[in-house]
Amino acid sequence: MGEIKVGTASWTDRTLLDSGWYPADADTPERRLSYYARRFPLVEVDATYYAPPAERTARLWAERTPPGFTFNVKAFSLLTGHPTRVSALYKDLRPETEKRSVYPGDLPAQAYEEVWTRFLSALDPLVDAGKLGALLFQFPPWFTIKRDNKQYLLEVARRCAPLRPVFELRHASWFDGDNADETLDFLRGHELPFVCVDMPQGHKSSVPPVLAATADLAVVRFHGHSDRWTSKDIHEKFGYDYSDRELRDWAPKLRELADRAEQTHVLMNNCFRDNAQRNATTLVDLLAR
Numbered sequence: 001m002g003e004i005k006v007g008t009a010s011w012t013d014r015t016l017l018d019s020g021w022y023p024a025d026a027d028t029p030e031r032r033l034s035y036y037a038r039r040f041p042l043v044e045v046d047a048t049y050y051a052p053p054a055e056r057t058a059r060l061w062a063e064r065t066p067p068g069f070t071f072n073v074k075a076f077s078l079l080t081g082h083p084t085r086v087s088a089l090y091k092d093l094r095p096e097t098e099k100r101s102v103y104p105g106d107l108p109a110q111a112y113e114e115v116w117t118r119f120l121s122a123l124d125p126l127v128d129a130g131k132l133g134a135l136l137f138q139f140p141p142w143f144t145i146k147r148d149n150k151q152y153l154l155e156v157a158r159r160c161a162p163l164r165p166v167f168e169l170r171h172a173s174w175f176d177g178d179n180a181d182e183t184l185d186f187l188r189g190h191e192l193p194f195v196c197v198d199m200p201q202g203h204k205s206s207v208p209p210v211l212a213a214t215a216d217l218a219v220v221r222f223h224g225h226s227d228r229w230t231s232k233d234i235h236e237k238f239g240y241d242y243s244d245r246e247l248r249d250w251a252p253k254l255r256e257l258a259d260r261a262e263q264t265h266v267l268m269n270n271c272f273r274d275n276a277q278r279n280a281t282t283l284v285d286l287l288a289r
Helices: 014-019 029-039 055-063 109-121 124-128 147-160 179-189 234-238 244-258 275-288
Strands: 003-008 042-045 070-074 132-138 165-168 195-198 217-222 263-268
Touching (some): 003 244, 042 263, 055 124, 070 263, 109 147, 147 165, 165 195, 217 244, 244 263, 244 275, 263 275
Parallel strands (some): 003 042, 042 070, 195 217, 217 263
């Protein structure tokens, strides 16, 4: 069985800080990250979706964590075709527009290329420290299965090389009927890692919990099963606490997935108070049995 690393998609969420999960002496960003890294070998950085990271920040992450610790970094929203706040763009690349949010086509081609360059180069300190695991590309619900979108997955892989992008597809067309085999065969044929998800069903953005390894790295993200999934309040959307029974059911499935990959990353993204940290701890114990 390949190595399984378990972590969470946040270590700085305000509700987590208020939950009491951190001890009183973990009262600075440095001490909190150090405390987290002593308990888990992996973390996902989601803040980079909302605003591109600064190289100095990435250097601090690298310096504040032990050898072998792994950061997965979520791609900036512009790079996955999501609407992106103009104020989140680098100041010198902001287009002259009255719009509050823009898409890739709203930027001059050279500015768009520069966003890619700066985003990737800011992660150099993590790369140099051997602590960058994967770049999470989570695509929007309107990113359907079609040739142009498949080609974009290949383009992302080329742009990121030698870094590892992993792909979370959020439109059911990728998994409808025979499309599921087509999708997984395409990813395997190009050695593109697939992100499996556990999430609420019955919504436009819902995809089934397909567990598959399409490369040497497999990723599973647990979004919870909140009945407020469509809420604009992020804590209502992700405020789900997995039961021990649910996690016990998942443990053998994750071991089986790990049999098909060299490394498997498991991220709890139910980030409300200390739900993700407690559930991740339980899952670590179950996988160790």
